[in-house]
Amino acid sequence: MEKDKLIKQTLKSTQWPPVSVDFQYKTMQKVFLLAEKKRKRAYMLNLAGISFVSLLLVAACIYILEVYFAFSFTLPEIHLTSSSLSILIFSFYIAALVFLLIGLDAFMRRRWQMRNGNLE
Amino acid sequence: MESKDEQLTIKRILEGETALFSHFVEQYSHSVYSMIVRIVQSREDAEELSQDAFLKAFSKLDTFKGDCSFSTWLFRIAYNTAISFVRKKKVILPAIDESIIETVSDEAVGTFFDEDENERRLQQLEIAIAQLNAEEKALITLFYLESKRVNELAMVFGLTTENVRVKLHRTRKKLFVLIKMQDGER
Structure with a gap:
């Protein structure tokens, strides 16, 4: 079985077009993309893990403070009068406006940067 | 590449040196492609499947335990990739009575395949190889062409x-x- 030179010769001589010249390049491009995806997934998993552990620690702290140190986390009672409510609404309005303007600024900056990048 | 070097390269790839994987692609792309192209009988499909095999190998690299050589592990992935592809395409192969195969003596087969090559025999054998199933094609390619051990x-x-x-x-x-059938003897 080790000899079988006729089979070896046939397999060697069977003419299949060779693998294309850019096969290695194309494969490595996909490998790099895959590596980047894996890296991002690992980052997100880490982030989720850290967030979960952090929340768990905060919950444990609250539990310990409440149970062992009789610490109270009850919110103070707030009585809203019509004048204080109008001030509150105004503050929310200003805050929303500020967020909107900051968002718009960031969006315009990104667009400008992209356009500049494309021109280069 | 030595097994120890391979292990070291794999360790470095897993630590983030992705570019080192190109050594494996460069070293084994031809062998993987030549096995797959014999199974699927199409250059375009074989290239795509070879690429899939390398991508699978890269994404599963952390599961490579080193109990066999990297090439053996890679061929296993490539073979499974090609087989899954072939199973989707229902290829009709000539049916051969198992009892006919059983009656053939080892001596006759040994003598036949150790004959001096001639153009007609090579052509007949090429046709016969094309009539084998995917597993048999992969088996003889790896054994005779890639000199893989049992x-x-x-x-x-x-x-x-x-x-x-x-x-x-x-x-x-x-x-x-199959060759004897071409000669009209069986």
Whole structure:
């Protein structure tokens, strides 16, 4: 079985077009993309893990403070009068406006940067 | 590449040096492609499947335990990729009576395949190889062309070494029968 030179010769001589010249390049491009995806997934998993552990620690702290140190986390009672409510609404309005303007600024900056990048 | 070097390269790739994977692509792309192209019989499909095999190998690199060589592990992935593809395409192969294969003697087959090559025989054998099933094609390609040992083939195909030996013997006999059928003898 080790000899079988006729089979070896046939397999060697069977003419299949060779693998294309850019096969290695194309494969490595996909490998790099895959590596980047894996890296991002690992980052997100880490982030989720850290967030979960952090929340768990905060919950444990609250539990310990409440149970062992009789610490109270009850919110103070707030009585809203019509004048204080109008001030509150105004503050929310200003805050929303500020967020909107900051968002718009960031969006315009990104667009400008992209356009500049494309021109280069 | 030595097994120790391979292990070291794999460790470095897993630590983030992705570019080192190109060594494996460069070293094994031809062998992987030549096995797959024989199974699927199409250059375009074979290239795509070879690429898939390398991508699978890269994404599963952390599961490579080093109990076999990297090439054996890669061939196993490539073979499974090609087999899954072929199973989707229902190819009709000529049916051969198993009893005919059983009656062929090892001596006759051995003498036949050790004959001096001639153009007609090579052509007949090429046709016969094309009529083998995917597993048989992969088996003879890796054994005769890539010079893989029986224990390595056992790892690639998920069989015992004894099963691989039996399958190799049976494939040789099948090729012999297929050639004799072309000659009109069987």
